[in-house]
Amino acid sequence: MKFEVTILGSNSALPTTKRFPTAQVLNVLERFFLIDCGEGTQIQMKRFRLPMSRINHVLISHMHGDHIFGLIGLLSTFALQGRKSDLHIYGHSKLEKLIRFQLELLETKLDYEIFYHTIFGTNIQTLFEDDSLIVQSFPLKHGAMPCAGFLFKEKERLRTLKSDMLSFYNIPIKNRHGIKQGDDFICDDGEVIPNDKLTKDAPKVRSYAFCTDTAYLPKIVPIIAGVDLLYHEATFLKTEEKRAKKTYHSTAEQAGKIAAEAKVKKLLIGHFSARFDDLKEHLEEAKNIFPNTALAEDGKIFSVELDRD
Amino acid sequence: MKFEVTILGSNSALPTTKRFPTAQVLNVLERFFLIDCGEGTQIQMKRFRLPMSRINHVLISHMHGDHIFGLIGLLSTFALQGRKSDLHIYGHSKLEKLIRFQLELLETKLDYEIFYHTIFGTNIQTLFEDDSLIVQSFPLKHGAMPCAGFLFKEKERLRTLKSDMLSFYNIPIKNRHGIKQGDDFICDDGEVIPNDKLTKDAPKVRSYAFCTDTAYLPKIVPIIAGVDLLYHEATFLKTEEKRAKKTYHSTAEQAGKIAAEAKVKKLLIGHFSARFDDLKEHLEEAKNIFPNTALAEDGKIFSVELDRD
Incomplete structure (x- = not known):
């Protein structure tokens, strides 16, 4: 009865050798969701032994390269591996254009079908729903670039x-x-x-929210309120708050504030600027506001256990 | 007075955690040429401490994903780093289309200029020439996919x-x-x-030939005759010769044969299938035909010293 997220990449735009660009896999009851797909995602999936072929849903927050450049490689690898099962891709309408253009130009033959689901980005939108889970997107604030946060929430179980x-x-x-x-x-x-x-009593429903890239945005608080795990970007430190605002990113302190205001159970911070080798200050800064914070570094796994209170 | 190649990726289509897809950097007298650019190339350049900003020439052998999927990420990183100097990209005409489409769709702003040079692929073609070096392409045999080999040759020096x-x-x-x-x-x-x-006497001219992807193709022998270093693909072992032929790849033995026939000084084999964890057999098989063979594994550097005989 797993509900766990594996971090594949925790860096912002420029990758380092230790930290790849953004990508995560969320395993909800053995259904695998890939969230963002920066360059090298398929390599990280091998490194951290995730079952690549079981990814049936790919969610892309926004159209910046460090969140998408690994996707065409992953799709090509699926093709080479003889994948047959449908793949659902959720993202901005440009994402479909980008993928279709590449597959066509490179004459990539797929034996599986890709279903594109457009994220419109102005409201809360249900992307996926079945008996036990609902996945929704909601708008973040990343300048002129439409950017979506994601909320994964189990449905109420019977007693x-x-x-x-x-x-x-x-x-x-x-x-x-x-x-x-x-x-x-x-x-x-x-x-x-x-x-x-x-x-x-039935076990409590578990939930995960993914918020990157975004400026400090208190209006997401009611949407993500009370989630078990919140991933929130913390590109910068408080000393660079102006720069964070200008580039529509958040500081570690701001991530902590959102977590505290939303009364989440645990905060994961990531999307670190490549200039930081050591992340102790990020962790400290967020912990000052919200003590139950962890660094979402590459290869780390964060689980939410079943809990009946 | 360097003349050395650093291997960034040595695997064929499917990357592994140890071996990235094809990419190499050739340093000729502190001019840096990037040859092919598979996914993760920019990460490997950081890992092996190559001066990314000094890459002014990128040569792409053919339009298969494992040779190009790292390029858009590298170009974007150049942009983020504030690159100003011109970049020359050599490849199939589709490569220009692919890059232009992506940069435009993603609204990537470049402060540097890209010059595209089309490789026509039917004959020997001079791609680059200055006082001390000439770089040429020549056609390989990779099925319906046009594919170019590259020859780097220093010019005769004065006494x-x-x-x-x-x-x-x-x-x-x-x-x-x-x-x-x-x-x-x-x-x-x-x-x-x-x-x-x-x-x-002036030092002898040094030379490097890069041949991937290709079926066994003896007609390249006169073109690459006598080079100091020959990189030749060896996707398969002899036991899979039929498969190699069918997929327009070479076996380690065939790479050895080309090296022997061309009387090169040293052979580097690479582009290994992901199915092989251990490459001892590849090395042995090539060495049986051409003893001075090495595995072109990620991170290895092969130099040609100045030699006056």
Whole structure:
């Protein structure tokens, strides 16, 4: 019952040998979502042993090179590996143009189909939904460049049956779905077994929000409120707040503020400028505002466990 | 007086964590030529401490992704670094289309100019020439895909002056160029000092040939005859000769044969299939035919020293 994110790249525009440009894989119950795809993403997926062929959904926040230049290589590798399963790509309408142009010019033959889903970027938009998960995008603030944040949220689960009590009361299978939904059970002799004797609370829904690239943007707080994990960019330190504002990026302190205001459980900061070799100051600065902060460095895995309170 | 090639990527289409796709930097007398530019090239240049900003010439052998997908990232990085100096790109006419489309769609602002030079691919073609170096392309055989090999050759140098003899005979500066070209010197008293007393032989010209991707193609032998270093692809082992032929690649043995027939000084083999973790067999197979063979693995540097015989 995994819900975990693996960081493939944590740097901003200029990659370093230690930190590749932005890319992450979120594993939700063995469904794998690739979020952004900077140059070298496919190499990082091999390095960190992620099952490349099981990526069925790729979400791209915006059309800056450090978030997309690994995509054409990944698609070509899928083709060489004989991929057959559909691939869904979510991003700005230009992304479809970019990929189609490249595949056509290079005469790349795909045995799989790509479905392009346009992120319009003006409102909250549902990108993907099934019985157990919903994925939405919401607008960030990155100057003239439309940029989307992403919110992954499990859906409410039904209550969990207590298997020992089911067999004790010999409850027929046909009644079980109702009991999961909260029904009591009435025995043949009329005795009513209250639901809380037969079930326990469902695990809490888990959630992840991904916010990069963006200037400090308090209006995202209600959207990401209470998430278990928040990835927020922290390109700069507080000493460069002006530069952050000018380039529509955030400081580590601002990332901490957003996390604190949104009352998230844990903050991951990333998208570091290549000028910083050591990231201790970023971590300290964010922790001063929001103590439960971690550096989202390449290769790190952050999990959210199932929790029934 | 360097003449050395640094291997940035030695793998074929699918990269591994150890071996990136094809890219090399040739340093000829502190002029830096980038040859092919697979995904991750800019990261490898940082890893192996090559001066990225001094790349003024990029040569692309053919339009397969594993030889080009790093280029747009490199051009963008140049832009971010504030590059001003011209960049010359040599390749198939589609390469210009690909780059122009991407730069335009992504609205990448360059403060430097790109000059595109089309490789026509049917004949030997001079791509670059100055006082001391000539760079030519020649056609390889890679199925329907036009593919160019590259030959880098220093030009003949003038003879080297013996400085002690120049001062001994007190030879005026105005005479020195003629003496370098082979003139004798006539002293004021009429004594003739023969040229070989004043000069020694110039160092021999150095040369490098780059041949990938290609099927076994003996007709390149006269073109690359006698080069100091030959890089030749060896995607497969002899046991897969049929597959090599079908996919227009070479085996390690065939690379060895070309080296032997062309009487080169040293053979470097590369463009290995990702299926091979260990490359001992490739090396052995090529060495059986041409003993002075080395594996062109990522990060290795191969130099040609100045030699006066």
